[in-house]
Every structure is written in structure tokens, then in C-alpha cells.
Amino acid sequence: xxxxxxxxxxTPGDMNATxxxxxxxxxxxxxxxxxxxxxxxxxxxxxxxEQAPAMxxxxxxxxxxxxxxxAVRDVVSREDPTLIxxxxxxxxxxxxxxxxxxxxxxxxxxRATKLTMDREWIREFTAEEVGVPTSEYAFADSxxxxxxxxxxxxxxxxxxxxxxxxxxxxxxxxxxxxxxTAWEAARAGSRxxxxxxxxxxxxxxxxxxxxxxxxxxxxxxFCPPIGHTQQGGDYRTSWQPHDLTNEQLSAAQRMAREVxxxxxxxxxxxxxxxxxxxxxxxxxxxxxPHDTRLVTMASQRYSQFDLHLRxxxxxxxPDVSVERPGASTALVADEPLDSPGFLxxxxxxxxxxxxxxxxxxxxxxxxxxxxVALATATDxxxxxxxxxxxxDTIDIVDDN
Numbered sequence: 001x002x003x004x005x006x007x008x009x010x011t012p013g014d015m016n017a018t019x020x021x022x023x024x025x026x027x028x029x030x031x032x033x034x035x036x037x038x039x040x041x042x043x044x045x046x047x048x049x050e051q052a053p054a055m056x057x058x059x060x061x062x063x064x065x066x067x068x069x070x071a072v073r074d075v076v077s078r079e080d081p082t083l084i085x086x087x088x089x090x091x092x093x094x095x096x097x098x099x100x101x102x103x104x105x106x107x108x109x110x111r112a113t114k115l116t117m118d119r120e121w122i123r124e125f126t127a128e129e130v131g132v133p134t135s136e137y138a139f140a141d142s143x144x145x146x147x148x149x150x151x152x153x154x155x156x157x158x159x160x161x162x163x164x165x166x167x168x169x170x171x172x173x174x175x176x177x178x179x180x181t182a183w184e185a186a187r188a189g190s191r192x193x194x195x196x197x198x199x200x201x202x203x204x205x206x207x208x209x210x211x212x213x214x215x216x217x218x219x220x221x222f223c224p225p226i227g228h229t230q231q232g233g234d235y236r237t238s239w240q241p242h243d244l245t246n247e248q249l250s251a252a253q254r255m256a257r258e259v260x261x262x263x264x265x266x267x268x269x270x271x272x273x274x275x276x277x278x279x280x281x282x283x284x285x286x287x288x289p290h291d292t293r294l295v296t297m298a299s300q301r302y303s304q305f306d307l308h309l310r311x312x313x314x315x316x317x318p319d320v321s322v323e324r325p326g327a328s329t330a331l332v333a334d335e336p337l338d339s340p341g342f343l344x345x346x347x348x349x350x351x352x353x354x355x356x357x358x359x360x361x362x363x364x365x366x367x368x369x370x371x372v373a374l375a376t377a378t379d380x381x382x383x384x385x386x387x388x389x390x391x392d393t394i395d396i397v398d399d400n
Contacts, residue, residue, distance in 0.1 A: 007314045012042035012059055018313075021079050022046060023066055024087030025054035027359040027369070028289045028305075031297070032087065033058050035305040039313065044079050051362045054087075069095035076104065083107055083312055087288055089117045107312045108215065108265025112287045115263065119198050120162040122285055125262060132255040132282045135274075136201040146183050149199040156202035161186045172202060203281060205274035209242045210292055212304055213256045213269045214320075216311040220260065222253050223300065223307075223320045227380075228292040234367065235291040237387070239327040239380040240299040244275075251280045259285060268308040291330070291369065298355060298374040298383075299326030324353075324376040327383035331371035333364035333396050340364045341399025342371070348390040353377060356390065370396060 010016035018041050022029050025047035033043045033054045045058035048065055055061035060079075064071040069092040076084065076099055084099065085107045093114035100110040115121045120139055127134045136153055139162065140146035150157055150173060159182040161169040171182045186197040208230075212223035227242030228235060244252070256271040259282070263269070270290045272283040289304045296303040299322050302310075310317055333340065340363070348356055358371040371394075375386035 009040050009313070010042075012037075012040065017042040018083075019044060019079060019081040020083045020085055021076065021081035022054055022058070022085050022087055023072070023091050025052035025058075025061070026087070027053050027357070027361075027372075028291065029054035029087040030057055030359065031303070031305040032085065032289065032308065035303075035309045039309060041309075041313075044075075044081065046075055049362075051360075053359045053361060056360050066091045068092060072096075073099070085288075085312070086113045093117065108263065108267040108269070108287050112263040112265050116285050116287050118162060119160060120196065123198065126255075126259055126282050126285075130255070130258045130262060132259065133279060134282045135203050138199050139196060140199060141196040143183060146197060146199065147179060150179055153199055153201050158200045158202055159183065159186050160198050160200070162196045162198050203274045203276055203283075205276045205281075206278075207242070207275045208283065209244070209252075209273055209275070210238075210290070211252045211256045211271045211273065212293055212296070212307075213260050213271055214307050214311050214317055215260055215264075215266050215269065216317045217266070217314050218317065220257055221307075221317045221320060222256065223296065223304075224322050225249065225252065226293055226295060230292075234369075235330055236332075237327065237329045237384060238292045238295045239325070239384055240295050241322050241325065241380070245278075248275065248278070248280050255280070255282055263287065266311045266314070268304055268311060291372075294357075294372050295326050295328040295374065297357075298328070298376050299324060325378065325380045325383055326374065326376045327380055327387050328375075329373045329384070329387035329391050330369045331358075331373060331391055331394060331396070333368045333370050334366055336363070336365040337396065337398045338363055339398060339400040340370060341397050343395040343397055344393040347393040348373065351375065351386050351390050353383075354386055354390055364396060 010018045021044045025045040030053040043058040045054040045061040072092050072095050096110040100106045126132050138149035140149045157173050169186045171185045173182045210226045214221040224241040226240045228238035260269045270286045274281045293304045353376045355374040373387040373390035375383045377383040
């Protein structure tokens with residue numbers, strides 16, 4: 001019997017299954033799959049390498065080059081999913097556009113997936129159309145124009161490809177000696193053949209934070225702000241809540257709403273900001289769960305993954321608060337290992353109010369995140385201390 005109203009979720013393995021096809025199967029995708037399975041959703045995991053973390057828990061999996069449009073179309077045709085959920089940026093986004101035109105539901109939209117990977121578009125949209133404060137910036141598609149942009153803005157500047165995955169190709173030009181090196185790094189890290197780069201004034205910020213923004217059937221919901229630190233562009237620690245004044249929080253919420261409304265679709269968006277001289281400045285945006293927000297698995301009743309799934313399924317989004325102040329710290333490998341093992345897990349978990357996620361990645365390399373330590377406490381400083389204590393007890397070893 002069909003329900004009188006509302007969302008109907010089918011049964012995995014049955015003809016009526018609600019099927020989620022995940023493009024990108026790392027640690028974030030793994031948590032999306034686990035959240036989906038708790039709601040009775042059939043899950044299909046896709047990535048470029050075998051035994052990616054989400055593949056270890058999904059109902060089915062496929063290994064393809066996700067930048068190959070024909071390979072993406074082939075998997076979609078075979079699985080005929082209810083939802084296509086991109087979890088990384090290195091995907092054939094033009095093919096997602098075509099699939100969406102044919103009636104497939106791409107989360108949050110194919111347009112949002114494509115445009116948020118394009119730093120030129122997102123910066124012009126936020127600064128010029130929406131009018132939110134950003135750092136000074138310029139674009140360049142030749143070496144001569146690039147050097148002129150660096151000269152005009154003045155060092156230090158941050159140099160990035162306009163199209164790239166995560167933080168690939170990003171570097172800081174401290175002085176003139178670094179200029180050519182940063183240009184080559186940006187060109188090498190680009191996902192397009194234009195060689196176009198963005199040069200941004202380096203923000204000497206007091207703090208950086210993310211405002212998790214959930215777009216859903218009933219409107220927009222904000223999570224309490226999350227503070228975080230990075231190293232070389234990669235997440236290392238995060239905590240929630242992050243202290244803001246009422247004026248700063250209101251400004252961030254206004255900007256996040258305006259930017260995400262411009263993108264459309266349902267799901268969770270991570271809108272990142274800097275605080276400089278007390279002012280809130282827009283930094284970046286991702287239309288999906290993100291590693292800096294892993295802390296929500298400890299600090300919130302509903303994690304970023306739970307909220308993302310509810311939003312894309314058309315389910316109610318509850319009011320979100322911090323149940324208890326929390327923190328996370330990444331467990332990072334120092335060297336390449338073919339069979340990584342983890343010593344000291346028992347000691348790490350003896351720390352009060354803690355949890356640990358080991359991602360199950362089949363290989364490690366220097367700088368690769370292999371797990372995350374989570375903790376709660378009466379305050380974020382204590383929670384952060386607990387996660388650092390956990391990480392200090394764990395050694396990643398060759399377990400061959």
C-alpha cells in the first residue's frame with residue numbers, strides 16, 4: 001500500500017529499493033554509506049581504487065576512473081540509482097550535467113557540484129553577485145599576467161589553480177623568489193588544461209571556521225560553528241562550538257544562506273570563513289560533508305552525515321545544537337606502508353570521553369589521513385587536549 005503522503009524508502013535488494021550511488025568512497029563516503037544503511041537505503045560505492053573505505057561497507061561497489069565520462073555513465077546505467085551523490089571533486093562533472101538533464105537526481109545539483117570546484121566562478125559569484133566580503137584576488141592565464149597579479153596585490157599571496165581537487169596545486173608566495181615555483185605548482189595541480197590561476201591576498205587571520213549549512217524541504221538550518229586548523233591546506237584539528245560574537249555569527253549565517261541559495265539543491269554545505277580584525281571574510285565552499293566537520297560525530301546528536309542524508313531524502317531536519325563540546329584530530333601517516341597497522345589503540349581509547357575511527361585505507365603514504373580521534377569534554381580546550389593525547393599514543397606500523 002502506498003503511503004498517503006511523505007517519503008517512501010524501499011528495501012535494499014528489492015525492486016523498490018531506494019538506491020544511493022556514491023561517487024568517491026573515502027572516509028567521508030564511508031560515513032555517508034553507514035548513515036544511509038541505517039535508514040534502509042541501498043548503497044553503491046564507486047572509486048578509482050579497490051577496497052576504498054566506503055566499498056568495505058556498501059552493498060555493491062565499482063572501481064572506475066571517475067573523470068572518464070563514459071565510465072561514469074556506464075555505472076549509472078547499470079545501477080539506475082535514486083540519488084547520485086558526489087563525495088569528491090575529481091569527477092566528470094559535464095557528464096553529471098547530462099545525467100541530471102535525463103532525470104537523475106544529482107546531490108545537491110550537477111551545477112553546484114561543478115561550479116564549487118571552479119574557484120573563479122565561486123569567487124566572482126560570492127564577491128560580485130552576492131556581495132560578501134572576500135580577500136583581494138585576481139585571475140591570470142599567462143605567466144606574464146600572473147606575475148603582474150602578484151605584483152599588484154603584493155606578497156604574501158596564496159596561489160591556486162582555478163580548477164582543482166581539494167587543495168592540489170595551492171601554495172603561498174612569501175617573496176619574489178617563490179613566484180615561479182608557485183606558478184608551476186598551480187599549473188601542475190589544475191584539473192583543466194587552461195593553466196588559469198587565482199592569486200589571493202594572504203589573510204593573516206585570527207581564526208578560521210566552518211558554518212555547516214543544511215538546505216532542505218523546509219528551508220535552511222545552521223549547525224553551531226566549527227573551528228579548525230590546517231597544515232599545508234589539509235585538515236588537522238577541529239572543534240565545536242567555535243566562539244563567535246552574535247554579530248559575527250549573524251553575518252556568517254547571512255552570507256552562507258545567500259551563497260547556498262544561489263547554488264540550490266538539498267544537502268549539507270560547508271561554508272568556510274576567516275576572522276580578520278573582527279570581520280567575517282568568506283573563504284571557501286564545499287557542497288558535501290568534509291573532513292573538518294568529522295567532529296560532529298562526537299559533538300552533535302545528528303552528525304553532518306545524518307543531516308546530509310535526511311536532507312537529500314526529503315526527511316525532517318531537527319534543530320541542531322552541540323550536545324557537549326567536542327574536538328577531532330586527524331591521525332596522519334608519516335611514511336608509505338603497504339599493510340598499515342595501528343599500535344596503541346587500547347591506550348588511546350582509555351582516555352575519557354573519546355572515540356576513534358580508523359578509516360581502513362589499504363595503503364598509507366606520507367601525509368595521508370588514516371583515522372581520526374574524537375573527544376568530548378566540558379570545554380573545547382579539554383576536548384582538543386584529549387584528542388592530541390590519543391593521537392600521541394598511536395603508531396602506524398607495517399603489519400605485513
